[in-house]
Amino acid sequence: MLVSGAGTNLQALLHACTDPAYGARVVAVGADRDGIEALARAERAGVPTFVQRVTGHRTRQEWDAALTASCRQHDPDLVVLAGFMKLAGSAFLDAFGGRCVNTHPALSPSFPGMAGPAEALAYGVKVTGATLFLVDEGVDTGPIVAQTTVPVEDDDDVATLHERIKVAERAMLVATVGRMAREGFTITDRKVRFGT
Ligand code: GAR
Numbered sequence: 001m002l003v004s005g006a007g008t009n010l011q012a013l014l015h016a017c018t019d020p021a022y023g024a025r026v027v028a029v030g031a032d033r034d035g036i037e038a039l040a041r042a043e044r045a046g047v048p049t050f051v052q053r054v055t056g057h058r059t060r061q062e063w064d065a066a067l068t069a070s071c072r073q074h075d076p077d078l079v080v081l082a083g084f085m086k087l088a089g090s091a092f093l094d095a096f097g098g099r100c101v102n103t104h105p106a107l108s109p110s111f112p113g114m115a116g117p118a119e120a121l122a123y124g125v126k127v128t129g130a131t132l133f134l135v136d137e138g139v140d141t142g143p144i145v146a147q148t149t150v151p152v153e154d155d156d157d158v159a160t161l162h163e164r165i166k167v168a169e170r171a172m173l174v175a176t177v178g179r180m181a182r183e184g185f186t187i188t189d190r191k192v193r194f195g196t
Helices: 008-016 037-044 060-073 090-096 116-123 158-183
Strands: 029-031 049-051 079-082 100-104 127-134 144-151 185-188 191-194
Touching (some): 008 158, 029 037, 060 090, 116 158
């Protein structure tokens, strides 16, 4: 898993993986920054961690190659981005394209980018949610694996709305990653289906 922040999605997956019937385990957690709660959560769970900072490399491409190499060392079947606040580069996509998912706190294709909850609130939508998608070269544009919805309440601010989204998002992530691991999946003309 790749993370940048609080790691509540990571925590939900770590918890799910304690049940052998879940069918997956987190082999490593990587981040683009130190000192985040997500890394502390991984360490408390005994999961190996690594950090690759963009500023620790001469170019973005070198960072992308280093991140890719760090992920490869753990030989993941699936890479899960949860609150990872960087765009994957071409080396990463060459290695993990088609088997890397990201969770976005909006209903794609609406409100891509870093401010999904704020933009949904500002637009005045009545329903928003979260989207799990396969990472491609765009910003939150890849084939959709799952979506979940929540209402927008009249008195919401960005924090209350994002928190409601995150509760639904964690359940979606756990349910969907489990199915991907247990059942496999196919991607045909952007349509993602479980099973092989
Ligand atoms: C999640 O809501 C995730 O969708 C969002 O950051 C939050 C991370 O929460 N990701 C993005 O906005 C990516 N552009 P967490 O660290 O508690 O799992």
